Amino acid sequence: MSGFKPANSNETFTNSIGMKFKPVSAGTYTRGGCHTPLPPELSEDKPHLLNGDFDEHPAHQVTITQPFYLGLYQVTNIEYEYFAPDHRSIRGKLGFSNDDDEAVVFVDWHQATAFCRWLAEKENIPYRLPTEAEWEYACRAGSQTHYHTGNQLPDISHKNVRESWYPDPARSDGDSEVVPLTVGQTLANEWGFYDMHGNVEEWCSDWYGPYQEKAQTNPVGYAEGNYRVTRGGSHSTKLYYLRSANRSGAVPEDQHWLIGFRVAIGEFPSTEPRVISKLPLWATAVKQEAVKGERQDFDPERPYFASPKKYVQIPEGSIGPLFSNHNHVPAIVSCPNGDLLAIWYSCVSERGRELNVVGSRLRFGQQEWEPAETFWGVPDRNNHASALWCDEVGKIYHFNGLSVAATWGPLAMVMRTSEDNGATWSRPKLVHPEHTLRHMPIESVFRAQDESIVLVCDAVTGGNGGTALHISRDNGQTWVDPGEGQLTPTFETGQRGNWIAGIHASVVQLTDDRLMAFGRGDTIEGKMPMSISEDMGQTWSYQPSQFPVVSGGQRCVLLRLKEGPIFLASFTGDRKDPAPMLITDASGQEREVRGMFAALSLDEGQTWPHIRLISDDGSGREIETMDGRLFTMSLDSAEPGGYLSVCQSADNLIHLITSQQHYAFNLAWLTTPGPSRSEVHPCHSH
Template sequence: MPFRLLVGRIRAIKGILLAALLLATSSVAQGEESPAMRVLQTDNGTRFGLFGERKKTSSPTFFVFATSVDDMNKYEVYSETGRELAKQGWLYVTLDPPCHGRDSKKGEPATLSGWAHRVKNGEDLMQPFVKRCRDVLDWLVAEKYTDPDRIAVGGTSRGGFCALHFGAAEPRVKAIVCISPVTNPLVLREFAGVTPDRTAGIDVRSLADKLAGRPIWISIGNHDERVGTDDCIAACRRFVAASRKKQPAALSPVELIIAPSKGHSAIDKAYTRAARFIVDTFDEDRPSLSFTVVEAGQMTMGKTTQGGFDEKPAHTVRISRPFGITSRVITNAEYERFDPGHRKWRGVTRKSKDDDDPAVYVSWHDAVAFCRWLGQKDGATYRLPTEAEWEFARRSQPELFEYDGAVVENWCLDGYGPYGPDAETDPAGIVDSPIKVTRGGPWKASGKLPHITNRLGNVPGDRNRVVGIRVVRGQFPKPSTRKVAPTRRWQRNVVQSRHEWKSPVAADQPWFAEPIPFAKIPAELDGGPLFTKHNHCPGIAWCANGDLLAVWYTTIQEWGREHAIAGSRLRQGRDAWDEADLFWDVPDRNDHTPTIWSDHKGKLFHFNGMAVEGGWHDLALLMRESNDNGATWTNPRVIAPKHGFGNMPISSTFRRADGAICVPCDAVPGANGGSILHISKDDGKSWLLPSRGKPVPTFSSGKSGARIAGIHTGVDQWIDGSIVAIGRGDAISDRMPLSISRDGGVSWTYSASPFPPIAGGQRAVLRRLRENVLMLVSFTKGSTFSSDTGTRFQGQGMFAALSEDGGKTWPTRKLLTDGKRRTLDGHAWTNRFTMDATHAEPKGYLAATQTPDGIIHLISSGIHYRFNLAWLRLPNRNP
């Protein structure tokens, strides 16, 4: 079925070019020889012209009317639509209209003057013609020429009038096309002096009820005085009204194109367009979509006050051309004409299971391909709306978004990025953005539509339950030249020369540096995209140029949609971190959580979860890479595309001895349920999940299963190939669980570690150091530690433990303090705390890396600690 710009959706203004937005389309492929006409006769003696041969199976057939049968070969323009259809396997047929050819009567005027003559004399002008047409159709069906389910009619000028009458009388006619048709005979000069009562029965407006619901395509010049442009518009309005009366819930399938033409002549490419309309009507593979016209205009886009930070500054935007936008989101039935395999997504969410429900689980790439497919069907241009067009349509046609706007967001054409202050015409977003704009959709907190100016975005490769498609019919905007600017603080002035690492002290000399803050939120960024309220869950990696790069999430609420990723750089040779800046964000989606990792060869990896909306229960897993010390990053790739559990990365990424990269993730969104590993054996190109489909283990001593015991795992590989892991929750004998894998992370055996369990606001870290020592950093509410005088004391807070036998024993334990009294801000759940000889940081989410110079860099939710292995082996100072 075709796309139709519905007359019922256009405000009636006489003389205006209603179809300015309907674009000219390319011609049907040329080069095939036109079929010759044969003059045949039915058993009842009805004479007609047939173009084409009888085939093995019955053919779709087009009845075309314009002039006499004998003259159709003289005036090929009248049969141009038929010739185009013949290239698609159609037959086409013509008959003498009333008062033409063999239908002329002796003593009466010919052609249109003959029409007027018959009407004045009270003769039925059209009934005998319709009867002859039916006789021909019956004969063609009986003789197996014609498929009775695929019949279309059409005509030019007086032929269009005939086509409408035949279509109204014959229910087998499924589509009607008319080019510059006569609709009201009284407009014709030949009918001068004929009274309206004589033509009331043949004026095509009288046919509206019989034509109701039938696909009709009509084109006419914008000032056709011969047949009357205004009368044609009036007739189409009547057809639309009748269709709506017959089917109130449906939009009338009437398409009217008004365009410039010289006098009484066909508009540009009218015959080719008519042929496409017919082919599309019978094309079972294309959906029937209705479009609403949005006229050109101007608006203030965004907000100066209130709203999100990315809605500012408010600025003037002009939409220079009218455009058509689908009257609702594309449905499952419509999209699955293009992609039948999409049916597997039905019912995954209760919002989309039936034919008429919005099609979700479509990526931006899917949506673009769908638009391209539509264009291939009829040669017109279909695309996604720009963000500006979407907002303008929402402002000017709010009723379009009342039903499905509360269900799904809509993909936009644009790349997401900051607004500029200047006025723009037909803006097209940011050219190099890794995020595509989405608009509209549900608002989880209130269940109401988000405000008009609210901006969202998504990774173009993602498919989820809340993003669907609206389509625009219209030219593509001029390509954008805007790029993401300005560069972020952590991207600026990044040295690219390779650093020669040198320890500040000899390896056997204990070294501990003053703890420093790293999560420094600039005042101008507080309130979005960064926030001072809650900074948490960090990751850290060293760069080949000697810098350190840290990332963490920044938010107001952990489950909020404002949740974003901040980043900062500690430049080589400096003792203070740069102020933080936005590192990563998928707008209005929760970005739980980041991790960053150096492969020790000069490449950095960034892994991040991405929620559908808020929270962290339905994440997909993304990956980016950097080969220039974190100054620039590749576009994100969705490496675990199915939203759900098991895709929240933890800062313990490591590489196995065989080269495989292992990214640990929480297996569940809750406090217990374990952790899992995503594993890549080809440096991140493809990923596998060994725990997929396996049962949840029983986390008790001596048992085994496919998950690591405890969430927020710390994990690394020991020198014998075994993988050692600890976690939070899933305690065994009231101790932190210890998990060991001897098959590369496929299965795990559980036991109780010697360490106390940790709880909310705490995350431990486990790293294998360059010296082949396992380092665990965790928390205690109170444990006994040895001092440098040989005495023992009670300490609280963060401590380190060392194992030189793969986690079997942990003889070295140290409270992570140098004994100096100081007050620090740990951010997040830690807040301000006092560090002294018996108290270390009480809470925090930990991450650690060891640089090639042997220095261990440990970060909590807000503090950066620096020390070496020799200092860890040194007992605490006697308090």
């Protein structure tokens, strides 16, 4: 292949299957962030968008010394199907890309590179994907503006400009969001390349990673990573993501209707790839010795309640990849070494493409959580949402939803595992590769009595409509969803269906093998819905629980404690105007409380004799709740909202986190009634 020489003229090269290429000469350009604030029509005056994304910086000089050819157009269906004829069977999937001259989609990175190898072997010419640096160089074609057309993009490149929920029937506009992907219909840039802004994103050869400030020559990205770079933006997103500088990425095995590719010709640059040298704090110096159950700082037979600790440690004013605006939907796991690992999403908008997952570690024996750093985040994809679980041999599982772009409607689901206390993780595996409903993990994972793993995911994108149950009988390699394709149930007393009632449901297995779930929404007789399955999630019966409904900004949790009882944490009512709930205190009298409470069942959910407020039962002090808002913790009031996640450590302490705070207490505290107004706080509080 070394005999192929790029032309020095502007002559177009046409290959054996009709693909057209133009030469790109060597040169130097500035890669990365824009030089002036973006106009309001692109930034919407949002601080995190005003100067482009954090990963577009620092801007730096790049020199391309090796001329190369680049395809005038994105690869089309007819071209790709010379290599993979079976792809014709998925033309028109979800309505997209039916015709020969439309950009090929539903092609992952491996398939795109295989197409290039096939062409190379067929023609003895070095076909390949372009590097990210080559792609931006060719896109800009000498420009330094937001687009090669200037600082605005002509209307002809606007295709379904929005934060799309497609194909969610409840929130999208349905088939009206399907647009043609015909190549070559937009304005070519100064060097003759079409569709460099939009139509479909394009795979690049690089592993994604941060820019470095110094000038570079023929950069090729990183030696390894979790995501491959995609460039150019697509239909069904906002114009901000179509800019020359904008960077996106995808799991290499991911394939959907927003990503295609373009082919380059030329020997791959000989530059050494970069190596990421700085680990995030949660992955640094992680001890590997397992801890035993004993602790010296409390007596497990006496009530113990630790003063809540703020675990969301993000500097004010952070605008990427950590965001101080909104931190929510956590997951927590107790590691075999005694550390606690918490993850949650961080964003400006819950539906935004900036939403990624950050993490923090509370090391065994320490009192404070470490500052948060990025844990997982496919760039420019809404990574909604997360679950963590540690199995009986110490393997930690991480589950996460993965959108095609914005919103939590079109989600695939990825799984990673760690066998070293969360210090390193396996490459992501797309355990549910289709981007659709029923793939948003909820923090309720456990090993069932038949040795299967049970995971729940929201079945819908709205506040009512139920939860899906996913089951793996081979330790996470494959999963089944018994309710998939079934009709939406009627969530009423005495009715049966194939889904759990309520979204964000939490599930526990009873000793007689039945499953019990509580959820949010789908209210039954004015109470939080309870669902029972006698056949491992194939079917469910519905009834009201005894507990108040939860609403926006709230999520309950269930956990089978190591000592045997079932633990529930939930809320007395709406977080903005909490309704009171009666509890019985140590004097035997009933009194009203508001906010987050704990309940304990000793008879498999039939009754809940121990119910108390999750509070230090003091005279009243202000504490932060979600997004820095304040609430008063006292004898009568507790945190009013938050999405809850819970685990139990080797010392049997129960660790409950909200969207901001970490609470720790033991079974003895749960079974001790809250004090009366005249009593001194009976538990040992730290």
